[in-house]
Amino acid sequence: MLKKILLPVILLLLLFTSVLASAETIYFKASANKKTVTLSESFIYSVTVSGDSTNLPEYKMDAMPEFNRFGTTVSRSISVVTGKTSMSVTRDYTLGPKKIGKFTIPPAKITFKGKTYLTESVEIEVTPAQSVKSIPVVANRRQLSSQNAAAGKAFVKASINKKTAYENEKLVYKFSFYTNVDLVSNPEYYPPDFSGFWNDGSKPKNHFEVIDGSNYRVDEIETTLYPVGTGLKRILPAKLKIDLMNFSLPSGMNDFFSFFADNGCAGDGETKILETESLEIKIIPLPKDGKPADFYGATGDFEIKAVVDKKDVRINEPVTLTVTVSGSGNMKSISDINFGVYNDFKKYDTIVESTSGNSKKFKTIFIPLVSGEKEIPAASLSFFSPLKKQYETIKTSSQKIIVSGMSLHTEENVEDKLKIDIMHKDINYNKRIKTLKLYRGYLIEKPVFYLIFVPFIMLFILSVCYAVYMRRVSRNPFKKLKTLSFAEVQKLVKEAENRISENNFEASLDLLYQALIEIINIETGTKSDNLQKNQIIGNLRKKNADDEKIIEIIKMLERFDFYKFASVNLDKDSINALLINVETLILSFKK
Incomplete structure (x- = not known):
């Protein structure tokens, strides 16, 4: 009896282990470039998130009452090895101590897919500022006050x-x-x-x-x-x-x-x-009453203004917003600026472009996702004014831009949606299954039978239903149409190979991106050029696409976005890895 139970249990453990092994893993660490600093010095506190994903969680630093924050820089790196993409994001915070003593920076924390990650704590010792060296004076010469x-x-x-x-x-x-x-x-x-x-x-x-x-x-x-x-x-x-x-x-x-x-x-x-x-x-000390929630220590009297590099753009075309803070005060203590709600945009990290004695410039990239007349939200800064002896929050004006491109809610799209629903009903034919008569013998007399064998029976039934579904799909004329469309996709891939051989990596990247979009169009039966990722996921799921394929498509879209907008030079290995991924995706959808 023990052997009969042991074998299914081992199979279940192997199944669960394989699922866990396929999950994305990330690594999270924090460090400081100095362990001991004087009261007049600064140090760099670095937080790094890395892993097998291009959609890493963003770390937000909590307030540190023992230190002033003078600035933040963000650096990214990406690598593709044998088709596997990994990414690393490092945030460097310039901090200055407020008082002498030994301090502990608590562990940094992020959450990724429901799991919380913590770094090690960092110990910093702050010593008094170095005193001035003694003055060398010739002993026989008279010294005067x-x-x-x-x-x-x-x-x-x-x-x-x-x-x-x-x-x-x-x-x-x-x-x-x-x-x-x-x-x-x-x-x-x-x-x-x-x-x-x-x-x-x-x-x-x-x-x-x-x-x-x-x-x-x-x-x-x-x-x-x-x-x-x-x-x-x-x-x-x-x-x-x-x-x-x-x-x-x-x-x-x-x-x-x-x-x-x-x-x-x-x-x-x-x-x-x-x-x-x-x-x-x-x-x-600064007063506690009236302190804004987004106040991070800036003290002085400041002004703020913003400007965009272009007013007319297309969907998914980057827009750079430059925010300049000027005035009298500690510019190094202005570490970040705040933005309002930006539902129609994708926002990238804000970076410090330059710092001078009386001004500081920040740059932020926004990607418009919806066509029409849109507003990049106002940027704001909260600070304490010694002149007025009160906290103030200043804002820029919102930046209006015209976004062109295919609208997501035109009449043509509504008609296409109706067609999708009809095709969905034609393809998704479900055969009624008669009631099964269960075996009433020795095996089902023990409760452990239901815990071990029922999942396998369910898996078998789902496999049979899937096989019947795929058989019916293969007889549908729409399947033949998909075959012809995939021939066009393969032409794009072939053209991309030619561009790679000519070392024209940017042209090959555009061709592979077109091929990926065509694959999505074929599978969903609608144009997906200007759709957001959640809409693409919804359309694929309506067509019963495998979750594994959906995840692979979204990963590839994010990878293409990264190469388009990040300051990364494409090399032959990276573009060949993208080529292999697109070819693999074609084969998986043609099956």
């Missing part, structure tokens, strides 16, 4: 544009060097330790100023800072090492800040160390 230097006609000042500011608000630290004496060599500037601030770079400038009747040359360095964290912050003194000679500027010395590339000039002088006062700034 900034007050004494003022009497010697050379002194320094430090200032900041605000004493109280919000977290991530733009601050400008200014170091000023006043002099009306000759210098033996170029000065050496030692900036303060900007610990607790994000340093966005410095720029020099100079001018002349009259103080107490004396004319001074003033050289300045302005450093843009963004406070990280809240509380009272202190900027330590900046220092400047100079060698004084006499009371006139040397001829030819036009730019004090060229000292970074000069070793000095001949002559001796008195070495002095000039030092500024330390500065204190109170950093207050």
Whole structure:
């Protein structure tokens, strides 16, 4: 009895194992390019999704209160090996710490076909910003403070544009060097330790100023800072090492800040160390009331505008929307923009095209799916305005475009649909099956019989019904029409082979795409050129196409879309793999 039960159980296990083996598998991982960073540094947090599918799930980063997000880049790669396509998508997030300590970035999470995938958590240690190196000074030379230097006609000042500011608000630290004496060599500037601030770079400038009747040359360095964290912050003194000679500027010395590339000039002088006062700034947190759901840390005062690269397009022709954010604030903290509902379009990932001091450009590709006058939705940005002391959301105007191409709801399509229904009834003839008399012997006395053998009986009945159905289809005149149509498809495939031999891969891609569309047209009995994927699936299922064939067709359509719109160069191996897939599909539908 045990042997009689064991064999069917093994067969069932083998059946279920084969089904599981054929399922698409994806891989999900996260990593950081640094394990330890200082408070003034940034690091790259990378999330990669890969697998045997061209329809990978999109990862959305959750809010991270311990870090600022400065930008996002997306990269894709695709490979085709022996007809099997695999794809990988990597998102790199530039993050900056808000405070010192050890932090754990929690596991990233995505869902694919009902299954949840988690990455490993990532550990990041944030240390204080590196302090300024000690200043080398000759021991036997007199060192003066900034007050004494003022009497010697050379002194320094430090200032900041605000004493109280919000977290991530733009601050400008200014170091000023006043002099009306000759210098033996170029000065050496030692900036303060900007610990607790994000340093966005410095720029020099100079001018002349009259103080107490004396004319001074003033050289300045302005450093843009963004406070990280809240509380009272202190900027330590900046220092400047100079060698004084006499009371006139040397001829030819036009730019004090060229000292970074000069070793000095001949002559001796008195070495002095000039030092500024330390500065204190109170950093207050952003208010919690009125914070928009799509606020990600942008602080400043911004404007936003959008423009499309074309106004008249055809269905499935890409449209590039460029969104420019400009204004005063931390552009690096603007990591993404938001869009409204876009039902009539397929949207690709938004990428950062460029970032300058006062502006940032984003590019997004939209694919129109429906003909007519359509609107690309408005882009929006939420930020906190320190000037108005409140949150604001700004939007672009929606972009109107004219989409041409075959409409999905014309009278011609309605007539075609009626024809499809009639043909469906003709082909789908179901023969009534008489009631079966079940065997009443020893085998069915045990309940395990129903668990093991009933599925096999059902499979056998379905196989017989399918064989009868295919036999009737082969006698139908419509089957002969399909045979003639497949001859035209094979001509397209043959022409594609010729183009491949000439290394004209783009032309061969178009021919193979036409062949694939013709296969769908033949199988569904209607034009499918401008239909969406869900409509194609519905038409194929009405014609009782196998799920395996439907999945293969959708995969191939996605693969063609990828080669059309992604920045991927076609090679001979990739186009040959597509050729083999189309030929295999022809054979499967002709059976």
